[in-house]
Amino acid sequence: MGVFFLRRLGTMLLTALVLTFIVFFLTNLQPNLEKVAKFEGNARMTDAEVASWLEKRGYTQPLLKRYGEWLGVSKGWTYTSDEGRVTGRCIRDNIPAEEAPQRCGLLQGDWGQSSVFKVSAGKVVSEKLALTGRLMLWVMLLMVPLALIVGILAGMREASVLDRTLSTFSIVTTATPEYVSGVIFIAVFTSSAVGLKWFKGTATQAMENPTFENFFLPVLTIALYGMGYIARMTRASMTEVMTAQYIRTARLKGVSFGNIVMKHALRNALIAPFTVIMLQFPWLLNGVVIVETLFNYKGFGWALVQAAGNNDIQLLLAISVVSVFVVLVTQLISDIGYVYLNPRIRIS
Numbered sequence: 200m201g202v203f204f205l206r207r208l209g210t211m212l213l214t215a216l217v218l219t220f221i222v223f224f225l226t227n228l229q230p231n232l233e234k235v236a237k238f239e240g241n242a243r244m245t246d247a248e249v250a251s252w253l254e255k256r257g258y259t260q261p262l263l264k265r266y267g268e269w270l271g272v273s274k275g276w277t278y279t280s281d282e283g284r285v286t287g288r289c290i291r292d293n294i295p296a297e298e299a300p301q302r303c304g305l306l307q308g309d310w311g312q313s314s315v316f317k318v319s320a321g322k323v324v325s326e327k328l329a330l331t332g333r334l335m336l337w338v339m340l341l342m343v344p345l346a347l348i349v350g351i352l353a354g355m356r357e358a359s360v361l362d363r364t365l366s367t368f369s370i371v372t373t374a375t376p377e378y379v380s381g382v383i384f385i386a387v388f389t390s391s392a393v394g395l396k397w398f399k400g401t402a403t404q405a406m407e408n409p410t411f412e413n414f415f416l417p418v419l420t421i422a423l424y425g426m427g428y429i430a431r432m433t434r435a436s437m438t439e440v441m442t443a444q445y446i447r448t449a450r451l452k453g454v455s456f457g458n459i460v461m462k463h464a465l466r467n468a469l470i471a472p473f474t475v476i477m478l479q480f481p482w483l484l485n486g487v488v489i490v491e492t493l494f495n496y497k498g499f500g501w502a503l504v505q506a507a508g509n510n511d512i513q514l515l516l517a518i519s520v521v522s523v524f525v526v527l528v529t530q531l532i533s534d535i536g537y538v539y540l541n542p543r544i545r546i547s
Contacts, residue, residue: 207534211527215520222519223266226512232258234510239314254278257288269311269516271304305520311513315505320517323502328521330406331491331499334417335483342422343429343476350433350472355460357438366434373427377486381420381493388416402494417494421486425479432475437468470537477533481526 236252237244244252253259257268257276267273268288275288277296285296289303303309310321353365388397400413440446441464449459488500495501499518506514 204535207531211531214527215523218523219516219519220266223269223516224262226515227258227262227265231510231512235314235512238510255280255286267304268302269304271302271306271309273304274301275303310517313506313511313514315509315511315514320511320513323514324499324517324521327497327499327502330497331484331487333409334414334421334487334491334496334498335480337414337418338421338425338483339479341418342426342479345422346426346429347433347469347472349426349430351437351460351465351468353430354434354437354441354468357441362434366431369427369430369434371427372423373431375424377420377424377489378493380423381417381490384416384420385493402491402496406497417490417496420490420493421483424486425482429472429475429479433468433472436471437464440464440468443467473536474533477529477536480529481522484522484525 232253233249235258236249240252241248250259255278257265257278260268260276264273265276268275275290277285277287277290279285287296287299289301289309290296290299300307308321310319310324312318313320313323316323349365349369353362353369356362389399390396398412398416400410402413402417405414405417443464446459446464449463450456454463484499486500487498488503490496491498491500492504499521502514503518505511506518
């Protein structure tokens, strides 16, 4: 297990480098850099002025060198103006140029400055991720138990009326995107035109003071969409287990149906859904983009939309680092947990 863990860490590190470099390359394409120059400088800048603005801020360096600066393995760029003023990546207003560190990247804890929020990109990510973490927690608490119950009940008696009803419900929830169900929930449960004003609060208020009235609808919107997939996977696994030979043997011995399900079938049936549940965490980071924007809940997904819409390169890179980390860590936990849940799997 130790060798496997070290190998996976090496693979995760290589994967993170490749993915972050791809994001760095895409966000630093020349058209994007020109938009950044006109957004932070002047929208009426000429091509020559744009080129000068980019040169003074280190954007004209080779891509690999700039990626190394962002990581913190290469020395930060410096620029000396005609008046002798020295500026650079690691030079701050309150730090003289001669005292500034040579490297100031991700490895040194410097995430860059967000051009939209005018603060450190790391600070923006930490604040918004905390809000989204609260949302994801309640989504998982609602989604996972309900999905497992639906899947287990459907899989206990294959082809029964209950199975068909619950399977249809699972398919409908999975086939309905969040932006459709979210709009329906807003129109039905919060609009005065329909008359069912059950939820009077807004998700924006939930950022400071979450209550059932202002927080339940975004949680329900995300949970319903992901719930169907887990339920269908649980149902398929439960159906397969219930037809296994040891289940038939237990029935022939006269073991009650309830004991067969709880003591013999349930543990083995939950092996495959466990992997699916762990993979819901990276999916939730994508799902919250739509829901947070729809409900104006200013979390991680909302920040991603703001960064992408305003060409905030540093914030986009910071968000990509967090997203890659969440994906890789959840996959590692999924693999390790799968080994412990299934004793037949051994790692040499």
